[in-house]
Amino acid sequence: MAKFKRDKNERVLSIRDLNISFNTNFGTVRAIRGVRLDLFQGETIAIVGESGSGKSVTVKTMMGILDSNGHIDSGSIIYRCKEKDGSETEYDLTKMSQKDIRYKLCGKHIAMVFQDPMTSLDPTMTIGRQIMEPILEHEEASKKEAADRAMQLLDEVGITEPDKTFKQYPHELSGGMRQRVVIAIALACDPDILICDEPTTALDVTIQARILEKIKEIQLKKNISVIYITHDLGVVAKVADYVAVMYAGRIVEKGNINEVFYDPRHPYTWGLLSSMPDTDTDSDRLFAIPGTPPNLMEEVKGDAFAPRNPYALKIDYREEPPMYDVGGQHRVASWLCDPNAPKVELPAELKARIAKMKKEAGINE
Amino acid sequence: MSETRKPLLHVEDLKQYFRINRKQVTKAVDGISFDIYEGETYGLVGESGSGKSTTGRSIIRLYDPTGGKIIFDGRDISGKLSKENEKYLRTNMQMIFQDPMACRNPRKKVKEIIAEGLEIHNICNSKEEIDERVNNVLDRVGLSREQATRFPHQFSGGQRQRVGIARALVMNPKLVIADECISALDVSIQAQVVNLMKDIQDDMGTTYLFIAHDLSMVKYISDRIGVMHLGHIVETGTTDEIFTNPIHPYTISLLSAIPHPNPIVEKKRKSITYNKDEEGVDYEAGHEHVITDTHKVLATDEEFAKWTNR
Numbered sequence: 179m180a181k182f183k184r185d186k187n188e189r190v191l192s193i194r195d196l197n198i199s200f201n202t203n204f205g206t207v208r209a210i211r212g213v214r215l216d217l218f219q220g221e222t223i224a225i226v227g228e229s230g231s232g233k234s235v236t237v238k239t240m241m242g243i244l245d246s247n248g249h250i251d252s253g254s255i256i257y258r259c260k261e262k263d264g265s266e267t268e269y270d271l272t273k274m275s276q277k278d279i280r281y282k283l284c285g286k287h288i289a290m291v292f293q294d295p296m297t298s299l300d301p302t303m304t305i306g307r308q309i310m311e312p313i314l315e316h317e318e319a320s321k322k323e324a325a326d327r328a329m330q331l332l333d334e335v336g337i338t339e340p341d342k343t344f345k346q347y348p349h350e351l352s353g354g355m356r357q358r359v360v361i362a363i364a365l366a367c368d369p370d371i372l373i374c375d376e377p378t379t380a381l382d383v384t385i386q387a388r389i390l391e392k393i394k395e396i397q398l399k400k401n402i403s404v405i406y407i408t409h410d411l412g413v414v415a416k417v418a419d420y421v422a423v424m425y426a427g428r429i430v431e432k433g434n435i436n437e438v439f440y441d442p443r444h445p446y447t448w449g450l451l452s453s454m455p456d457t458d459t460d461s462d463r464l465f466a467i468p469g470t471p472p473n474l475m476e477e478v479k480g481d482a483f484a485p486r487n488p489y490a491l492k493i494d495y496r497e498e499p500p501m502y503d504v505g506g507q508h509r510v511a512s513w514l515c516d517p518n519a520p521k522v523e524l525p526a527e528l529k530a531r532i533a534k535m536k537k538e539a540g541i542n543e
Numbered sequence: 544m545s546e547t548r549k550p551l552l553h554v555e556d557l558k559q560y561f562r563i564n565r566k567q568v569t570k571a572v573d574g575i576s577f578d579i580y581e582g583e584t585y586g587l588v589g590e591s592g593s594g595k596s597t598t599g600r601s602i603i604r605l606y607d608p609t610g611g612k613i614i615f616d617g618r619d620i621s622g623k624l625s626k627e628n629e630k631y632l633r634t635n636m637q638m639i640f641q642d643p644m645a646c647r648n649p650r651k652k653v654k655e656i657i658a659e660g661l662e663i664h665n666i667c668n669s670k671e672e673i674d675e676r677v678n679n680v681l682d683r684v685g686l687s688r689e690q691a692t693r694f695p696h697q698f699s700g701g702q703r704q705r706v707g708i709a710r711a712l713v714m715n716p717k718l719v720i721a722d723e724c725i726s727a728l729d730v731s732i733q734a735q736v737v738n739l740m741k742d743i744q745d746d747m748g749t750t751y752l753f754i755a756h757d758l759s760m761v762k763y764i765s766d767r768i769g770v771m772h773l774g775h776i777v778e779t780g781t782t783d784e785i786f787t788n789p790i791h792p793y794t795i796s797l798l799s800a801i802p803h804p805n806p807i808v809e810k811k812r813k814s815i816t817y818n819k820d821e822e823g824v825d826y827e828a829g830h831e832h833v834i835t836d837t838h839k840v841l842a843t844d845e846e847f848a849k850w851t852n853r
Contacts, residue, residue, distance in 0.1 A: 228729045229700065353591065382590040382756050383800040387814035409729050412802025415809040435806045453734040454804045455759035463741070464763050466734035470699060539807035 184218050184420075184507065189258060190370055190403050191217040191240070196253035196272070198235055200245070207474045209235045211427040213253075214501075217371065217403050222394075224406040224414040224435075226450065227424035230471050233407045236424075237373045240271055241290055242279030259287055260370065286316045289364035293376040295356035299348040305332075305359050306344035312366045331362040336392050354385035358392070365396065372397070373405045378413065390417055411454050415439060420507070423447050426472050426482035433508035440536055442524075443510040445487045452528045465527065481513070489514060489522050550578035550614075551750050552602070552718060557611035557621075559594070559601045571597040573774035573826075574611070579718070584744065584751040586765030586782070588758055588797065594774040595754045599720045602752070603636050604629075616717060634664050637711035641723035643703035647695055647710070654691035657681070657710050666714070676713055684709045684739060701732035705739070712743065720752045725760060737764055759801050762786060767837065770794045773819070775826045780838035790840045790850050792824070793817050 198210035210232045217223055225233040238244050240255060255271040271279060284290075292298040300308060309328035313319050319327070325344075332340035335358040348356055357377065364372055374393065378386035394417060397404055406417060414421055415435070422432040423446065431444040442448055452465035469486040472478060481487070484494040491513050493499075502515035514522050524532070559572040572594040579585045587595045601608045604620065613621040620632050637660075640646040647656050657677050660666075667673045678688055684705040695703060704724060711719050721740070725733045737760060743749055755761050761768060762782055769779040770793065778791040789795050796817035803809050819826075829841045842850065 228731060383758070383802075384590055384796060384814070384816070387800045387802070388816070391813070410802065411730070411804040412809070415804045415806040416802050418806075439804065439806050449731060451804060453731050455734075455763055456804075464734040464737055466738055467731040470701065470732075535805040535808075538805060541807070 184216070184221070188219040189216055190219055191258070192256045193236070194254050194256070196236070196239070196255065197251040198232075198239060198244070199249055199251055201247045201249065202475075205475050208478075209248075209427050209474060211478075213424075213427075213429055215422055215429065215432070217405065219370075219403060220397075220401045221420060222397065222404045222406065222418050223420040223422065224408060224418035225422050225424055226409060226411065226414055228409060228471055230426075230474075231424040232427040233424050234375060237290070237375060237405060237407060240279075240288060240371075240373065241284055242271070242274070242276040244276065257283070257288070257371075259283070285312045285369070286367045287369055288371045288373065289367070289369040290373040290375065291357070291360050291364050291377045294380050295353060295360050296348065298360055299356060301348055303347075304344070305346050305348065305351070309359070309363050309366055312363060316367045327366070328362075331365060332359070334365070334396060335359070335362045336388070337362075353381050354389065357381060357385075357389055361389075361393065361396075365400075368400065369402060371403050371405065373407070375407045376409075377406075379408070379410070386413070387416075393417070411439075411450060423450070426478060427474060428482065428511060430483065430512065431508075431510045434506060437506055437508040440532060440539075440541065441508070442528075442532075443504055443508070443515055444483075444512045445489045445514070446483050448525060448528055449486075451531070452525065456531060465525075481511075491519065548580050549617075551581045551616055552579040552752070553612075553614040554578070554598075554602065555612040555614075557598065557601060557613065558609045559597050559606055560609040570774050572601060575769075575771070575774070575776045577769055577776060577779060579750055579752060581717075581750055582744070582748045583766040584753055584764050586753045586755065586761035586768040587771060588755055588761055588768060589771035590756060590797075592773075593771040595756075595771045596722055598771070599638065599722050599752060599754050603638050603720055604632060605638075630664070634660075634666070634714055635717045637714055637716040637719050639704075639707045639711050639719060639721045639724040642727060643700065643707045644695060646707070649695055652692055652694060653686075653698075653706050656695070656706065657691075657713050660710070660714050664714075677709075680709045680713045683712065683743065700728050701735060704728060704732075704736055708736070708739065708743075712747075712749070715747075716749065718750045718752065720754070722754045723756070726755065726757060733760065740764065757801075758797055770797065773826065775829075775841055777826070777841045778839070780835075784835065784838040788834075788838070790834065790838075790847075791842070792822060792850065793819075 193213055193215045196210050196213045200207040200209055213236060227233045250272050253272060257269045257271055259267050259269060306328050309331055310324040313324040313327055329340045329344060332343055337343050337358055378389055408414060418435050421435050421438045422429050425446050431438060431447050442451060449467035453467060455464060467486055472482050480496050481494040481499055484490040493513050499511045499513045501509045501511050504510055504515055513519055555576045556574045557572055558574055561569045561571055563569055587598060589595045600606050602613055608621055611621060615632060618628050618631060620628055654677055657680065658673050661673050661676060681688055681691055686705055725736050728736060741764060753761060753764055765782050767781050768785045769776045772793045778794045785794060789798055796815045799815040824846060826841060829843045832840045832842055832847045834840065
């Protein structure tokens with residue numbers, strides 16, 4: 179796999195020190211705490227984390243669909259938009275009103291595929307009309323042109339009989355077919371960024387593999403950037419070039435996919451990798467990260483992961499770790515990476531697993 | 544697994560048809576047979592629409608099976624149920640459902656939800672006894688006693704599923720049918736729930752019928768696996784046999800679809816697709832081929848020869 183260069187000029191989206199909080203009846207929830215992330219042209223990044231870690235909130239902000247009690251406290255999301263005529267404009271999505279984002283960018287430049295294909299389609303409209311809708315809305319196209327485009331899109335996402343499906347309603351299709359239709363709608367206006375929020379969680383494994391391969395194929399053809407949100411590390415391994423692991427509203431580890439998978443540094447990433455069921459081992463007990471994610475209603479003191487972390491140092495309970503640069507594109511927010519920290523070995527089981535993974539992949543140490 | 548042991552659940556030629564209208568009948572489950580022995584875990588896997596959930600629901604008699612025989616602990620629980628057999632079935636077989644939020648009354652406290660079965664079947668003599676059993680089971684699944692007075696919406700997904708397990712276990716069932724009970728949970732929480740189910744099995748000797756579409760999780764919990772497709776069990780065997788020596792192309796395609804957390808390998812790998820019609824496989828014509836005592840494949844003679852020669 180060719181390593182992705184991440185050249186500054188190719189940057190499409192850059193998130194800087196983003197802080198988002200939600201006002202609830204019980205107090206303020208600090209859902210996002212200082213997220214910094216870049217997305218480059220043609221790249222696939224995956225945001226991994228448990229539910230409640232803030233991965234969905236981050237992308238919802240980009241789409242201008244943050245819930246009404248959400249508030250952006252600080253930070254910026256700069257989106258470099260390339261118009262069809264070649265001119266470039268920079269938008270700060272945090273400064274724009276949600277309505278503006280939706281009118282100017284959504285669908286046209288940034289598109290999203292949601293988790294549940296049944297609830298994201300309109301049950302009263304035919305598939306064809308739903309795909310034509312964004313084309314008619316955003317581009318000056320005649321109905322005939324839009325219909326032709328829709329037919330072509332259906333073909334592109336791998337639906338075998340586009341003209342038949344065109345006239346059908348969502349309930350007539352299976353889950354996998356529906357998700358393909360949702361992808362076709364997202365791609366209707368040739369977006370620069372495609373956000374996939376758990377696109378295959380509701381689908382079977384056999385169909386999941388096919389959908390992921392399809393998205394990859396389309397991405398290569400159209401050179402779009404894709405953001406995946408998922409908690410399945412197997413999916414991440416299949417699609418992503420760059421990974422960001424989120425925990426309690428912070429990015430705790432990020433880097434090139436090989437760096438994060440073959441050389442994980444944060445104890446939370448260790449836990450995630452170990453709890454993936456591995457089809458080759460004989461051990462009959464699965465590693466589980468003890469405890470549950472923290473309640474963000476309360477002020478987080480020190481490292482949010484410390485109470486669940488068997489490797490926690492004393493300083494973890496007092497101060498939040500900074501982002502350490504551990505070489506390459508790899509950044510880790512853990513005190514264990516501090517030069518003064520004691521050396522901690524990887525858990526033996528994970529070490530063995532990584533060694534085996536490296537062997538299978540043909541990497542020599 | 545010694546085969547001389549008496550099966551706890553014996554399913555023979557189970558059929559479950561659903562009449563859609565006067566002309567159409569959906570054959571959700573079309574003549575499947577399997578045994579589950581005491582204290583083991585039988586995993587039933589397949590894609591959606593393969594009839595695995597229907598099988599579970601027919602066994603626990605949420606549906607009325609169209610045909611076939613179900614023997615549970617020596618009692619025939621197919622056909623019309625006698626009062627006695629029905630009570631035996633309802634108290635000794637329990638189910639854990641997929642969505643822990645949708646399957647319980649949101650206006651009841653967790654304690655009432657867990658105690659409901661005990662009250663309905665008049666198992667306990669006094670309120671104190673009910674309390675004690677509820678508290679014991681709460682400890683067992685790792686919830687604190689204070690949490691018993693909360694409502695389901697106040698729990699996280701993993702905790703809700705623990706409540707679901709507690710609700711099933713409070714009856715001290717012989718067989719628990721777990722229908723996709725972990726697929727709605729996060730990976731790290733999935734591991735916790737699977738480990739909990741294993742611990743309970745070790746302590747109490749509960750038997751599980753574990754229904755899931757995720758083969759990798761099924762591997763951890765199951766002793767034997769049945770692979771279902773379109774209402775038929777196409778292959779059954781011990782976990783080892785299924786994973787190391789799969790015969791049926793559908794099993795092979797299911798195994799190939801599991802994503803491995805190994806980026807370099809995973810990016811190169813292509814999943815194997817299986818299309819019943821393209822391969823010309825006819826389940827109706829096939830019969831059971833025995834490979835070992837436990838490993839069986841549904842195939843016609845030609846198909847079997849073709850698949851084993853690969």
